[in-house]
Amino acid sequence: MAHPCGRKLYQDFHAFDLPGATRVLEWIGDKGVFVAGYEKLKKNEILHLTLPPRLSVNENQGLFPERDFKVCHGGFSDRSIFDLKHVPDTRLLVTSGLPGCYLQVWQIAEDSDVIEAVRTIAVHEKEGSLWPRIAIFSSVAPGVLHGARLSGLEVVDLESQKVTYTSGVSDREELSSLQVLDADTFAFCCTSGRLGLVDTRQKWAPAENASPSPGAGGGRWCAEVRGQGPGPSIASLCSDGLLCLRDPRDLRRPVRSVRCPVSTPSPDPELLRVTWAPGLDSCLAISGFDGTVQVYDVTSRDGMEGHVEPLFTHRGHVFLDDHGTGAAPLVTTHTWHPHKSRTLLSAASDTSVHVWDWVDLRASR
Incomplete structure (x- = not known):
């Protein structure tokens, strides 16, 4: 899978088929x-x-x-x-x-x-x-x-x-995700976009945002908290492509809100996913909108204000779909490798699983 300019997009790329999606x-x-x-x-x-x-x-x-x-x-x-x-x-x-x-x-x-x-x-x-x-x-x-x-x-x-x-x-309120942060605390995200941090040593009194994010419509949300690293560490993603970054010390308003260039609102918000890269301080990935996984640098200011361009887009599930169904596969989930900083696994509705190590093209500019 070559870049139009001849630059290599992948350090590694392997495709597999499972018995079922x-x-x-x-x-x-x-x-x-x-x-x-x-x-x-x-x-x-x-x-x-x-x-x-x-x-x-x-x-x-x-x-x-x-x-x-x-x-x-x-x-x-x-x-x-x-x-x-x-x-x-x-x-x-x-x-x-x-x-x-x-x-x-x-x-x-x-x-x-x-x-x-x-x-x-x-x-x-x-x-x-x-x-x-x-x-x-x-x-x-x-x-x-x-x-x-x-x-x-x-x-x-x-x-x-x-x-x-x-x-x-x-x-x-209906939950979309739960995440344990340490021995005593966890985070929750509701489908409405409501976020909270809970200390299990106390009675229920979560630190939370009071209302959905500004600019959000009636979409469904998911979220993930980054373990370590500088800057805002809570990322929440709406099914319409709105991405919000928050500081856990003040959840009331986002530090930054940007609109990701997704092809369409998520056809199945249950599959919506946002994940922080464990080995890269400022990178996260999103999926659940189509057959792609998009990687973003959250410190990037590329594009117009309020919009952000992906640092990398994995289109392999679309390009390698040879099942002849006519309908493009939908990415069902993705995850970062725990120790290889630019390696991800992604799975799609056509039963494919990809392991890929993307190249940061900024390094070659």
């Missing part, structure tokens, strides 16, 4: 990843895959299809899996999906290649078409944070299954 790309270490199907009315596979050894080689591999993801472990779920979290330092996974009246806990076998369901965690609010968002408190006694609405937010101890924290409020 996934909304899950969950790292285990820096060479393993979990995927899980989300189709209705069928058994969906949960797979623990390891990346090909050549992805660990530093020299350039060029662009060519690879089909040697290795399946280490696998299992089957009777439900659609919309989210999966690995519990650090254990062989446990937690999944959420539809029907959403419970979470499932899975164990990765030590002496076989099986991932098996070992227990369920009840969800007290029966929400019908809603499913609980999940995040993991990893400590000596790991806990699962879950909830479909603010009113149902709770933390459950994985071992004892006792509830160790609840929001204790009647607020029925």
Whole structure:
């Protein structure tokens, strides 16, 4: 995939096909990843895959299809899996999906290649078409944070299954994402754009923004908090392409709001995703609008005021679609490699998974 000017866009690019489309790309270490199907009315596979050894080689591999993801472990779920979290330092996974009246806990076998369901965690609010968002408190006694609405937010101890924290409020705002920040705090984002930071050592009194972001219509939102780095560290993304950056010390108004040049409002806001690059202080990626993943430098002032141009756009899911369906695939999720600063994984509705290492063209200017 060459640049019109002959400049190389990718340091590395590998394409794979899964048995079914996934909304899950969950790292285990820096060479393993979990995927899980989300189709209705069928058994969906949960797979623990390891990346090909050549992805660990530093020299350039060029662009060519690879089909040697290795399946280490696998299992089957009777439900659609919309989210999966690995519990650090254990062989446990937690999944959420539809029907959403419970979470499932899975164990990765030590002496076989099986991932098996070992227990369920009840969800007290029966929400019908809603499913609980999940995040993991990893400590000596790991806990699962879950909830479909603010009113149902709770933390459950994985071992004892006792509830160790609840929001204790009647607020029925629908959640789009949950993120554990440290041993005592987590962040939530509601579909309305409402953001909050919660300290579980206190009664429910989140630091939050009072209203949706200025310039936002009636779209749905998602958000992610950056672990470390300078400047604003909370990024929230609207289904119409509005991107807002906030400082956690003052959530009331964005430090910066820009409109990303997306082709169309997200056709499925459930797939909307914004992620901070763990190895690059000022970069984030967005997807869920079409068959692309866009990378931005949040310090960039390129373009007109209020608009921002992507630093890089991965169009591989569009260009490599050879299924002849006529409908372009939609990116279902993406994730940054935990240690390779410009390497990402992305998955699309056509069952493709790409591993790609993009080139910052600014370095060659």
